[in-house]
Amino acid sequence: MKAAIYARYSSDNQREESIEAQIRAIREYCQKNNIQIVKIYTDEARSATTDDRPGFLEMIKDSELGIFDLIIVHKLDRFARDRYDSAFYKRQLKKNGVKLISVLEQLDDSPESVILESVLEGMAEYYSKNLAREVMKGMKETALQCKHNGGLPPLGYDVAEDKTYTINEREAQAVKIIFDMYANGKGYSEILSLLNKNGYRTQRGRKFGKNSIHDILKNEKYTGVYIFNRTASKYNGKRNHRKYKNDEEIIRVEGGMPRIIDDETWKRVQERMNNKKHAANKAKEVYLLSGLIYCGKCGGSMTGIHTYGGRNKGYYSYYECNVRKRTKECDAKSINKEYVENLVINELEEKVLSPKAIDNLVIAITEYTKSQSSEIHKDIKVFQEQLMGIETQINNIVDAIASGMFHPSMKEKMDVLEAQKANIIQKLEEAKSQAEIHSLSAETIRKYLEKDIGIKTKSLDEQKRIIQTYVQKVVVYEDYIEVYRILNIARFPSPPP
Ligand SMILES: [Zn+2]
Numbered sequence: 001m002k003a004a005i006y007a008r009y010s011s012d013n014q015r016e017e018s019i020e021a022q023i024r025a026i027r028e029y030c031q032k033n034n035i036q037i038v039k040i041y042t043d044e045a046r047s048a049t050t051d052d053r054p055g056f057l058e059m060i061k062d063s064e065l066g067i068f069d070l071i072i073v074h075k076l077d078r079f080a081r082d083r084y085d086s087a088f089y090k091r092q093l094k095k096n097g098v099k100l101i102s103v104l105e106q107l108d109d110s111p112e113s114v115i116l117e118s119v120l121e122g123m124a125e126y127y128s129k130n131l132a133r134e135v136m137k138g139m140k141e142t143a144l145q146c147k148h149n150g151g152l153p154p155l156g157y158d159v160a161e162d163k164t165y166t167i168n169e170r171e172a173q174a175v176k177i178i179f180d181m182y183a184n185g186k187g188y189s190e191i192l193s194l195l196n197k198n199g200y201r202t203q204r205g206r207k208f209g210k211n212s213i214h215d216i217l218k219n220e221k222y223t224g225v226y227i228f229n230r231t232a233s234k235y236n237g238k239r240n241h242r243k244y245k246n247d248e249e250i251i252r253v254e255g256g257m258p259r260i261i262d263d264e265t266w267k268r269v270q271e272r273m274n275n276k277k278h279a280a281n282k283a284k285e286v287y288l289l290s291g292l293i294y295c296g297k298c299g300g301s302m303t304g305i306h307t308y309g310g311r312n313k314g315y316y317s318y319y320e321c322n323v324r325k326r327t328k329e330c331d332a333k334s335i336n337k338e339y340v341e342n343l344v345i346n347e348l349e350e351k352v353l354s355p356k357a358i359d360n361l362v363i364a365i366t367e368y369t370k371s372q373s374s375e376i377h378k379d380i381k382v383f384q385e386q387l388m389g390i391e392t393q394i395n396n397i398v399d400a401i402a403s404g405m406f407h408p409s410m411k412e413k414m415d416v417l418e419a420q421k422a423n424i425i426q427k428l429e430e431a432k433s434q435a436e437i438h439s440l441s442a443e444t445i446r447k448y449l450e451k452d453i454g455i456k457t458k459s460l461d462e463q464k465r466i467i468q469t470y471v472q473k474v475v476v477y478e479d480y481i482e483v484y485r486i487l488n489i490a491r492f493p494s495p496p497p
Helices: 019-032 054-065 083-095 111-144 169-183 188-197 210-217 263-283 322-327 337-351 355-402 408-437 442-450 460-470
Strands: 002-010 036-045 070-073 099-102 157-159 165-167 225-228 251-254 293-295 302-309 314-321 471-476 480-485 488-493
Touching: 002 019, 002 054, 019 036, 019 070, 036 054, 054 083, 083 099, 083 408, 111 355, 111 408, 111 442, 111 460, 111 471, 169 188, 169 210, 169 263, 188 210, 293 302, 293 322, 302 322, 314 322, 314 337, 337 460, 337 471, 337 480, 337 488, 355 408, 355 442, 460 471
Parallel strands: 002 036, 002 070, 070 099, 293 471
Antiparallel strands: 157 165, 225 251, 302 314, 471 480, 480 488
């Protein structure tokens, strides 16, 4: 795990730890948990009135780059000063796959409310995707006539005036080269260097990369099949998050567009790609509890490991304490992967995602949303009043300047007010989106929960998503295991030796 550190100090609060002390505590934590520190961001507030956190904003921006998986703070109040600030930036981090950790509050708030919040956010995201599906309906009409549906056409095609596809000869050459070389056993790098050397470019005019080659090799359109809605739109802006839609949402028209690749080549390419995928899948074990499982003895995190070993030279996978692995200062035993994962899956299946449990969960979540909702609406009112106050002050200064009074201090005052205004607007926006999340109806909540029924029959990726939604942490002690899941903490015996 790679982490960025964030430390903040405001000189007007004498009781705060210094930046050095915060960093020291975080370093200790990282060493203990086998976390590599890649960057340190700090802010020293000059005054409490302006929201002046250049280090913080730089860190949020850097979270897009994928250089760290975690942001570690000493205390959560270093990261954000109120729940709206916190929710806003946490969501941005989540989009970029970055998790926030606090050294002192290893589990923030009560486990119940934390998981409820994350479940609610998942629901809101799910329902906004359903809205997108409605928009799709209109696009389907166009698709049935084998017409281009907007965006860039695939490499090798142009869009004619009547919106049908025609072949772009130069680009089609590149497509043929890619398929032929791959079908004949060449690797991506060989293909790339030939394409780039001969001046071929992608539809966006860029040099080819491995991702673009992969996408082209997977695109059945090149065999003359018109396909609409093959992939859901990329969410998170990341390629690997692409998901295939259900079959019934896909429109396929054979011969619906001009062909570039013959069936024989297409078949050979797909066979080779599938073989490669199987080889890669075999080596990759999915650890359903990664990031959630902790050692009860020392508090450190545990990591999934697999080896061939033991007396029978069999295959073993398990979770091991990081501290033990690194420093041998902890002597906690490892735990069998299958044992602890099954325990969690059974617990979720029985206590969270069964029809009866869902009834109780719907009640609990609706009560929670109601109580939160009234708080949030109170906050929205306060923010709106503050915003009006600031706007009045800004208008007064503008009026003064307009009537010929100008003093250099006005400019300074104006800058402070504008910064405050931007800050409040952002909080207001976040509060409104929170209000929306907390206004889901009981029926909506029920539908969302029901889609995860039958966890045992789902794919490993789905299982992982479900576990990461409903379980906050799993702690492995010497003779028992604790599962912190939504609305409850359950205790189980350790596996027999
Ligand atoms: Zn340990």
